[in-house]
Amino acid sequence: MELDEYRASLDDWLERNTHVLTPDHDGIGTLDDQMAQLSKVKRLAFEAGWMRWGWPERVGGLGGSILLRAYLGEALTSRDLVEPGIYSMTEVLAPTMIDYAPLDLAASMVPKLLSGEETWCQGFSEPATGSNLAALSCRATRDGDVWRISGQKVWTSLAQYADRCVLLTRTGSSESAHTGITALFVDMGSPGITVRPIETMHGVPEFSEVFFDDVAVPLDRTLGEEGQGWSVAMDLLPFERSTALWHRVAYLHRRLQSLLDVAPAHLLDSVALGEVTQLLYALRARSRATQYRVAAGEKLGPETSIDKVLVASAEQAVFDLVGAGLGEEVIMGDDPSSDRWRREYLYSRAATIYGGTAEIQRNIIARRLLDLGSDR
Ligand SMILES: Cc1cc2nc3c(=O)[nH]c(=O)nc-3n(C[C@H](O)[C@H](O)[C@H](O)COP(=O)(O)OP(=O)(O)OC[C@H]3O[C@@H](n4cnc5c(N)ncnc54)[C@H](O)[C@@H]3O)c2cc1C
Structure with missing residues (x-):
């Protein structure tokens, strides 16, 4: 069609x-x-x-x-x-x-x-391993026809609802940072998995700690080859940083319109509104180009860090404008009628963290796209 x-x-x-x-x-x-x-x-x-x-x-x-x-x-x-x-x-x-x-x-x-x-979840981050993902330590060891997993993940979105998890594990030595990682597709109902939800600052238990205690996972649940987990992660993260956020652009447009529907006159001719609108259209243009590149068969890579920087900047700018337009008490007070704005404002702060922080995206742009020095 x-x-x-x-x-x-x-x-x-x-x-x-x-x-x-x-x-x-x-x-x-x-x-x-x-x-x-x-x-x-x-x-x-x-x-x-x-x-x-x-x-x-x-x-x-x-x-x-x-x-x-x-x-x-x-x-x-x-x-x-x-x-x-x-x-x-x-x-x-x-x-x-x-x-x-x-x-x-x-x-x-x-x-x-x-x-x-x-529902599925993504088990990448660990307590000591977020930005430096290659240092992850949740271990999987071969035992006959299963992997046995022991370790911990954290910030795992929707883990308490999830039936399966795309999990990064360490199967090689810790010195073999990138080559010693294997991706597995794990049933979250397996014996030995404990999920403990964590509440975010916007009051929602969106993510969890997930503990693995000698969890058996069949070998045929390996994604890619043993030791290929880093490639799996490098394949997945560009989607997380770009195409998976396309519909978020539509959401931000809608919420900006909802703000303008109730905004005082001073907001309507403010420079701030002009800047936010510009950011949103730049984001939409970039995201649209990314969708068309994938549609044309191109493989996504480090250039998606630009999409991620743009979406995070636009989202935070939209909800900053709510405070500027409707008053700080709307986003910082406790009036139940402002619940949605408050939750959205607080959640917008996470946009520069999930999927890789803003600093990490800028490092990637500087080093891999602009050739401004190596990763080490
Ligand atoms: C709402 C939300 C949902 C999430 N969902 C998931 C999920 O489903 N699955 C999952 O695996 N993870 C998830 N995460 C975790 C997320 O991927 C990590 O929080 C993120 O990668 C940062 O890692 P960290 O928290 O360990 O922070 P750190 O890596 O400890 O970073 C702390 C600070 O130091 C800065 N920093 C670190 N290294 C550098 C560097 N080399 N140069 C410059 N600055 C640096 C960072 O930018 C940051 O400001 C989620 C996070 C959030 C907020």
């Missing part, structure tokens, strides 16, 4: 199904509410075919350009039908799963993620 046809037919379907797609909860809802809403929307969109376009047929998709699924994310987010952060996990994890999982594993698992039947 072509993009124009998809767009028109999807818009029509969304219009006709508003009554079933609209969230059951009031306002922004709890994380439980948002997760239930996400599963419902994914299920309905999968059953109607929309969620399958843009994904390869070998994993249950209907084929077609990645631009189709990008439009789906945009259409759902701009109508406030899904929370954009949790929606992005599919776009973060599925592409790499498709590239690296054994064919039958990808074919049986990816449809579960697309249809909302399952």
